[in-house]
Amino acid sequence: MSALLHVDNIGKRFYGFVALDGINLEVQPAERLGLIGPNGSGKSTLVNCICGTLQNETGSVHFDGKVLDGLAAHERTHRGLARSFQLPRPFHSMTLADNLRIPLLYTVRAREGMLHAHGDLAARCHELLQMVGLADKAKRLPRDLTQVEMRKLELARAMAAEPKLLIADESMAGLSHSEVDDILALLLRLNERGITVILIEHIMSAVMRFSQRLAVLVSGKKVADGKPEDVVRNPDVVRAYLGQ
């Protein structure tokens, strides 16, 4: 299987409510996939199942040639999967720099088995904070940040895990045009280095500019999957967004 990520017919219910209904999805290495859909369509549930935060009831998830089912979320992160949360979940008692040290300590170090010298870690944290424009706030606590800054921290923390596949879950909500451009540029740079990116967004202009391929989720089902310009003209997709 040449696909980096292969989501094979996964299903998930919450006490009778079907959140995911037989989702099939493939993501190629170094691909830029956009994932869109109305609110409540199951995008975050899908991410949760891929990353192990939730366990899918049916189907399986394959990553980098291996099956992920049964693996805890932290093990999936060790294998190269990283995600940001839709509602930012920073570690409140730690500074921004320390927030970024956690993935470095627990994922990168665990994976590489190398001992990062103290200075190395600090430099890497600084570099990441600079990439998202938060370097001057390195010693602050998350509660001192604005909502927008917290989203950037969220993204930086996902990047700190040095993933093969990064899932950015609505990282751009509330950002200004130029800030959106900055994040997009950042994600594109990551992609150029070979990191596969799944972008989940509502800001259509960003999604269209960024994605090589677009998948659409509606009510737990995938209704479209293909080139962005084709998908937006798909009548099912139009109907889902604009109503009958």
Add this chain to the structure above:
Amino acid sequence: MNTTAFSLSAAAIGLALLVVAHWLGVDYLYFAGYTILQFIVLATAWNILGGYCGYVNFGSAAFFAIGAYSSVFWYKFHPLPVPVLIVFGAVVSGIVGLGTGYLTLRLRGAFFSIATLAMAVVFQTLVVNWDYVGGSRGAYIIRPESLEVAGLTINYIEYLFALMLVLAVIALVTARAIERSQLGYGLATIRDDELAAEACGVPTLRLKLIATTLSGAFMGMAGAPFPYYIGYLQPQSAFGLEYAVNSIAMPMIGGTTSWLGPLIGTLLLGSAQQYATVTISSAVNLLIVGLMLVAFVIIAPNGLIGLVQERLRARRRS
């Protein structure tokens, strides 16, 4: 200050305390001091799981009593030196901690806490029904008057005091070392946001089990010498209310994010209680502890240390 330097300083302070106490030679100091040191160990142990990791253990009394009753068992079966009993108590309590954790830590923190509460009741039931260690009638431990160590004859209570002092130093050094280590960071992420911690690659279950085992082990260590200290052990006193509430109140009032919190909390609350038990009744004393716990939890959730930190941060910003 790195861990080695801190250990040496703590050991030096401990040694100094021992010498001063020996020179003063007042038995009451040994008895009162033992109790306070014992609570330092209990509070510090509780805090490793509660303050650092965010998982509340209501069954401290059970772990403490497991240590105490394993000593009673050996006393009846084949008496062993107290330091050996301490190690044994640590191992048994640690295993129980591991077991409880393994069964309940994969679920929410609330279930772990409820399980610890229920566990205390169950262990008390087991002990009450175990006649070999005295059951509900209790067990008498006859402690020697004195002990020969390196040519010196020491009062036995002084010996117990010294042992507990060593345990307290070890507990504080360990807690501080954990706090500053990668383990400490990991525990803090579990406390702050377990889901995000997992997503960052933190093996949450493993770390929680480490914390539970360590915490249980230290509590068992604190309990192991207790039968020798008290002379007559009954389940009501081993599983008593004061252990449950104090091991929570002392760290929460002192401050849960640092090794210093349980120490300060114990010194303040412990001394106050020693005084109150003698002057007022022990029930009123416990009532005051309970009320203080509720008050602090509502008003000053990060304890005294938290209040000081807030002051410093406010001053730094202005």
Add this chain to the structure above:
Amino acid sequence: MDISWDLLINALVAGILLGGFYAAVTAGISISFGMLDIVNIAHPAFVILGSYIAYYLNVSLGIDPILVSIIVLPAFYALGALVYQVYYVAFERRGQESLRGLAFFFGLLFVTEVTLILVFGVDYRYVEAAYIGPSLHLGMIELPLRMLVPCIMALALFAALELFVGRTFIGRAIKAVSQDQLALQLMAADPIAIKRIAFGLSIATASVAGALLIIIQPVEPSVGRDYIGRVFAICVLGGLGSMPGALIAAFLLGVVESLTSTFYGPSWAPAVSFGFLLLTLAFRPAGLMGR
């Protein structure tokens, strides 16, 4: 045959009656923990408080304990509403309900127990009522009225609660708030007010449960702690939020405890509930009828 059928059947019957009572004690937790997600470990303390109030008014004014519990119901409701308000302002609103909330309720549990010790002492207390003492006899089955009456009252309480939650607007709002707070807000109902009502209700049930408790057995302040394991075991085994499930679990627990008590001795009874809790948490955390 070693087992005396007489003993076995009576143990079973006693277990069922006991189970009915356990359901009454658990009803409150079913609401506060099952629906509101509040880990109120102090609930048994409120039950014991109810027992002591019933005792006091029974001994001083001769009023029937169940009647007492109904009279003080509004006071318990108000107490519950007050406790929830403090809990909400201090913890829920700040998102710190896990560690601090638990410590808060533990503190309440503790303070209540110690206060009762100070006021009433540690001796066991009893109540006097016409139905404590006599028993009904159906063949070889003995139905002590002091257990039958509480069981019937408990089931009545349970049924009343089920109806309330299922049929009234407020009851359904309570169910709704446990599932989707946002939707409730959009329907112009204040979720905080709903939760306060629900919590007040759960403490109100403690008043009745307390009176029933002291009818069944003599009470002293530490008895509450035996019930913590029981009520949460029942709640978890029954499946959080499922009141019918809690009822079944309560009967199950009652029967197993009664059988253990009869054949192995009463001092083993507390271990039973813990065993239930551990087994359930380890193997089927969603409970028998898990939501």
